Amino acid sequence: MATATFEYYHANRDKFLEGFKDFLRIPSISTLAEHKADIRRAAEFLAAELRGMGMEGVEILEGKEGQHPLVYAEWLKADGKPTLLIYGHYDVQPPDPLEEWISPPFEPDIRNDNIYARGAVDDKGQTYLLLKAVEGFLKAEGKLPINVKFLIEGEEEVGGEHIEQYVCSRPERLQATAALVCDTEMFAPELPTITTGIRGLVYTELEARAAKQDLHSGVYGGAAANPMQALAEIVTGLKGPDGKIRIPGFYKRVKKPSKAELAAWKKLPFNEKKYLKNEIGGTALTGEKGYSVLERTWARPTLEVHGFRGGFTGEGAKTVIPAVSTAKISMRLVPDMNPKEVYKQYTSYVKKITPKGITTKIRLLSSAPATVVSTESPFVADAAQAMEQVFHKKTVYMRSGGSIPVVGQIQDCLKIPCVMMGFGLPDDNLHAPNEKFHLPNFYRGIEAVGRYLELLGQ
Amino acid sequence: MATATFEYYHANRDKFLEGFKDFLRIPSISTLAEHKADIRRAAEFLAAELRGMGMEGVEILEGKEGQHPLVYAEWLKADGKPTLLIYGHYDVQPPDPLEEWISPPFEPDIRNDNIYARGAVDDKGQTYLLLKAVEGFLKAEGKLPINVKFLIEGEEEVGGEHIEQYVCSRPERLQATAALVCDTEMFAPELPTITTGIRGLVYTELEARAAKQDLHSGVYGGAAANPMQALAEIVTGLKGPDGKIRIPGFYKRVKKPSKAELAAWKKLPFNEKKYLKNEIGGTALTGEKGYSVLERTWARPTLEVHGFRGGFTGEGAKTVIPAVSTAKISMRLVPDMNPKEVYKQYTSYVKKITPKGITTKIRLLSSAPATVVSTESPFVADAAQAMEQVFHKKTVYMRSGGSIPVVGQIQDCLKIPCVMMGFGLPDDNLHAPNEKFHLPNFYRGIEAVGRYLELLGQ
Numbered sequence: 001m002a003t004a005t006f007e008y009y010h011a012n013r014d015k016f017l018e019g020f021k022d023f024l025r026i027p028s029i030s031t032l033a034e035h036k037a038d039i040r041r042a043a044e045f046l047a048a049e050l051r052g053m054g055m056e057g058v059e060i061l062e063g064k065e066g067q068h069p070l071v072y073a074e075w076l077k078a079d080g081k082p083t084l085l086i087y088g089h090y091d092v093q094p095p096d097p098l099e100e101w102i103s104p105p106f107e108p109d110i111r112n113d114n115i116y117a118r119g120a121v122d123d124k125g126q127t128y129l130l131l132k133a134v135e136g137f138l139k140a141e142g143k144l145p146i147n148v149k150f151l152i153e154g155e156e157e158v159g160g161e162h163i164e165q166y167v168c169s170r171p172e173r174l175q176a177t178a179a180l181v182c183d184t185e186m187f188a189p190e191l192p193t194i195t196t197g198i199r200g201l202v203y204t205e206l207e208a209r210a211a212k213q214d215l216h217s218g219v220y221g222g223a224a225a226n227p228m229q230a231l232a233e234i235v236t237g238l239k240g241p242d243g244k245i246r247i248p249g250f251y252k253r254v255k256k257p258s259k260a261e262l263a264a265w266k267k268l269p270f271n272e273k274k275y276l277k278n279e280i281g282g283t284a285l286t287g288e289k290g291y292s293v294l295e296r297t298w299a300r301p302t303l304e305v306h307g308f309r310g311g312f313t314g315e316g317a318k319t320v321i322p323a324v325s326t327a328k329i330s331m332r333l334v335p336d337m338n339p340k341e342v343y344k345q346y347t348s349y350v351k352k353i354t355p356k357g358i359t360t361k362i363r364l365l366s367s368a369p370a371t372v373v374s375t376e377s378p379f380v381a382d383a384a385q386a387m388e389q390v391f392h393k394k395t396v397y398m399r400s401g402g403s404i405p406v407v408g409q410i411q412d413c414l415k416i417p418c419v420m421m422g423f424g425l426p427d428d429n430l431h432a433p434n435e436k437f438h439l440p441n442f443y444r445g446i447e448a449v450g451r452y453l454e455l456l457g458q
Numbered sequence: 459m460a461t462a463t464f465e466y467y468h469a470n471r472d473k474f475l476e477g478f479k480d481f482l483r484i485p486s487i488s489t490l491a492e493h494k495a496d497i498r499r500a501a502e503f504l505a506a507e508l509r510g511m512g513m514e515g516v517e518i519l520e521g522k523e524g525q526h527p528l529v530y531a532e533w534l535k536a537d538g539k540p541t542l543l544i545y546g547h548y549d550v551q552p553p554d555p556l557e558e559w560i561s562p563p564f565e566p567d568i569r570n571d572n573i574y575a576r577g578a579v580d581d582k583g584q585t586y587l588l589l590k591a592v593e594g595f596l597k598a599e600g601k602l603p604i605n606v607k608f609l610i611e612g613e614e615e616v617g618g619e620h621i622e623q624y625v626c627s628r629p630e631r632l633q634a635t636a637a638l639v640c641d642t643e644m645f646a647p648e649l650p651t652i653t654t655g656i657r658g659l660v661y662t663e664l665e666a667r668a669a670k671q672d673l674h675s676g677v678y679g680g681a682a683a684n685p686m687q688a689l690a691e692i693v694t695g696l697k698g699p700d701g702k703i704r705i706p707g708f709y710k711r712v713k714k715p716s717k718a719e720l721a722a723w724k725k726l727p728f729n730e731k732k733y734l735k736n737e738i739g740g741t742a743l744t745g746e747k748g749y750s751v752l753e754r755t756w757a758r759p760t761l762e763v764h765g766f767r768g769g770f771t772g773e774g775a776k777t778v779i780p781a782v783s784t785a786k787i788s789m790r791l792v793p794d795m796n797p798k799e800v801y802k803q804y805t806s807y808v809k810k811i812t813p814k815g816i817t818t819k820i821r822l823l824s825s826a827p828a829t830v831v832s833t834e835s836p837f838v839a840d841a842a843q844a845m846e847q848v849f850h851k852k853t854v855y856m857r858s859g860g861s862i863p864v865v866g867q868i869q870d871c872l873k874i875p876c877v878m879m880g881f882g883l884p885d886d887n888l889h890a891p892n893e894k895f896h897l898p899n900f901y902r903g904i905e906a907v908g909r910y911l912e913l914l915g916q
Contacts, residue, residue, distance in 0.1 A: 031774030094776055100671070158774050199676060203775040212739025213558065216889040217762045218657060218860030221790050222701070222745045222754035224738050228763045232690035233699065239687070241813060243680070280682050281670025284815035287680045296680035304675045305686045306778050311765030312786060316489030316616050317661040317823040318552060319788060319860075320764050320889055328770060330777060332679050355699060357742035365775040402676030402777075431778055432672040 068154030088127025145457025159366020184422030192387035200333030225357025368405030526612035546585025603915025617824025642880030650845035658791030683815025826863030
């Protein structure tokens with residue numbers, strides 16, 4: 001690749017790392033209102049970086065009241081060349097449970113070639129490497145091989161609607177030939193990977209209410225309905241012990257992966273026992289019978305409960321029947337499920353199985369359809385080649401069980417292909433304590449993205 | 459009753475109220491380690507009161523490491539008269555949810571003849587009135603009509619073992635003719651009531667563990683076991699939608715109330731609709747079919763889940779499969795169930811219904827058998843008469859669904875009858891926000907206990 005840019009990447013490794021650490025120190029947790037100022041600081045940090053590297057039209061785009069800003073920047077002087085819309089997100093998941101972190105989540109710490117911090121891989125590291133890849137060309141050569149637009153959001157972890165509203169209003173400014181999203185992972189260490197499909201999501205909060213106030217379980221136990229018990233019964237009713245979701249009509253639109261896709265997945269280096277032991281650290285896997293782990297997590301819809309609020313959870317014993325309790329319940333969707341339809345099926349089934357004496361109320365917190373990207377696209381092929389050149393191995397294609405709503409919005413509203421290059425590793429502790437990013441992948445990510453821009457410009 | 463004592467009660471109403479308020483201001487929450495110093499302050503407050511009124515041998519009895527102290531006092535100069543062992547407790551439940559209190563839980567506030575504070579009725583108010591009843595005789599007449607011993611504990615709300623260890627070591631000091639426990643309620647306002655039975659308790663903490671750490675529900679949903687889901691399934695498995703507890707052998711030893719008892723309960727002024735509307739404020743009652751509300755809450759065993767810890771319960775959406783979660787689950791027992799046997803049945807059934815991929819661990823937090831007191835005892839008859847004289851109504855007998863472990867310990871270890879006079883009201887918000895004590899009942903409680911001492915001395 002271009003020698004000057006390549007040399008710039010190498011000469012500035014320490015500087016890149018320091019900048020990355022500064023970015024990680026901002027606790028930009030999008031789901032917690034008390035971190036609103038940190039969200040703004042993270043957006044301003046990126047805007048300053050983009051301006052400093054020579055991007056133009058840098059702007060912090062405000063949304064509606066309560067929405068987190070988007071950061072936009074462009075460089076459009078490569079006449080006749082394609083335009084790549086580059087996406088990342090600067091917000092992160094909450095760090096709890098805090099006590100399980102070895103080093104504090106917002107004080108980046110390097111151990112064994114890994115950098116540990118909340119957002120290290122998801123997605124601050126993978127957003128920051130995009131900036132550094134582009135910076136290399138601008139600083140070393142004064143120009144880019146193609147036209148580039150950045151659009152970076154601050155509501156990915158909370159399913160906020162700002163980016164959807166903006167992307168789907170189809171502004172002139174977002175016109176591009178293809179999009180690059182860097183928010184996924186590699187199938188295995190040293191194995192360059194492009195993600196071709198992601199699951200959708202319907203995330204809800206289910207409130208159960210019984211009495212006008214908390215009751216003593218001695219005095220009222222046996223006569224008063226218990227909302228906590230009701231939520232347990234509803235959660236149990238939603239999914240059978242066989243892993244099948246019991247909501248009527250739920251599986252109706254599920255589209256199977258192609259035979260070629262299934263055959264390719266079988267060739268991936270995957271060992272169930274090692275996955276259980278090393279990645280999960282559990283005693284047995286669960287899920288639907290008749291499907292492999294990769295099918296279950298990539299191509300089958302699932303339902304999980306994430307937490308129950310209410311009642312007594314402190315030390316010791318409190319004999320309370322809570323008046324009200326809440327459960328966080330989400331479903332992962334696959335093509336061609338419709339989130340609106342699923343939400344409707346879910347709410348009507350919950351009403352149906354709500355025990356007597358209990359009143360339930362459901363709030364939709366986030367919603368996105370699943371997406372599949374065609375491997376036929378030349379933009380995918382160039383990305384695969386760029387990764388191969390940096391990792392010196394053949395690039396594989398996988399799907400992801402997670403949800404990146406923007407991928408569907410870009411494909412559906414902007415009508416351009418969306419390429420997902422990812423540099424995370426399966427053991428990076430995404431959304432968990434001790435999240436990390438493997439530093440060699442941070443640097444190789446910069447080179448692979450740089451190489452991709454070059455290939456697109458040829 | 460004795461005129462001088464009676465006059466003392468009346469002349470000192472304001473002083474009694476101020477002392478009561480001082481007692482309520484001490485946040486002596488036994489279940490929270492950070493309130494250890496407040497527990498000590500409450501014990502010292504009582505010791506000072508007992509000394510001040512002229513009781514002898516006042517002593518704060520230390521337990522083992524981590525146990526809360528007992529407070530003991532005696533007056534034994536009524537030669538040839540019976541000795542009454544008087545019990546109360548100075549510890550209180552945690553006040554959460556704090557935001558639902560109209561006035562702060564540890565700043566007593568009087569509204570409409572009720573005093574609002576955590577512990578107002580359970581059991582600081584009913585403990586303090588015992589002291590004031592005895593104080594009246596000592597201050598006004600310089601002597602008591604019978605011999606009196608006080609034993610007041612600080613671990614009632616947490617099921618601590620200090621009092622059991624002390625009572626069941628059968629110290630010389632606790633020898634008495636009968637015991638008086640003042641920690642129950644009246645069946646209805648203005649209806650003097652003696653409680654003749656209380657349910658037992660087995661309170662447990664059930665931990666479910668799956669992975670070595672929290673997992674992303676997108677990436678692992680469909681393959682990784684979810685401890686939160688597992689707890690929901692276990693809770694659902696423990697109790698059917700018909701209210702029947704499914705633990706094998708659970709009902710084996712359940713003893714039915716006598717026909718006379720059942721007939722008396724039917725005569726109590728009880729209206730299911732009003733109970734549902736005014737006391738519970740819900741839409742429907744639950745519980746076992748074929749039993750009345752009073753039978754279900756007084757004479758049938760029950761099982762409740764009090765809270766689930768783990769996962770994400772904050773604002774917004776976090777897509778986590780927690781590594782570990784905990785549920786607080788308790789059972790109320792009736793005669794002749796054996797707490798040890800029930801705990802064994804419960805643990806082995808939980809193991810049996812634990813879903814695959816999940817490891818469960820159970821901790822027993824508290825345990826006590828149910829107790830029934832005979833209405834034939836002359837000590838019960840005198841108590842009924844004393845209450846009738848103060849309330850000017852016939853005393854009724856009821857049972858209570860709650861658990862007061864000391865009653866069983868006193869009957870079983872000291873071999874003396876235990877009389878439960880109570881002055882709380884059904885709407886006193888026991889264990890709930892806005893706990894209160896009806897002030898007229900505080901003053902009538904003092905008089906009724908004073909009258910009881912006189913009757914026992916005759």
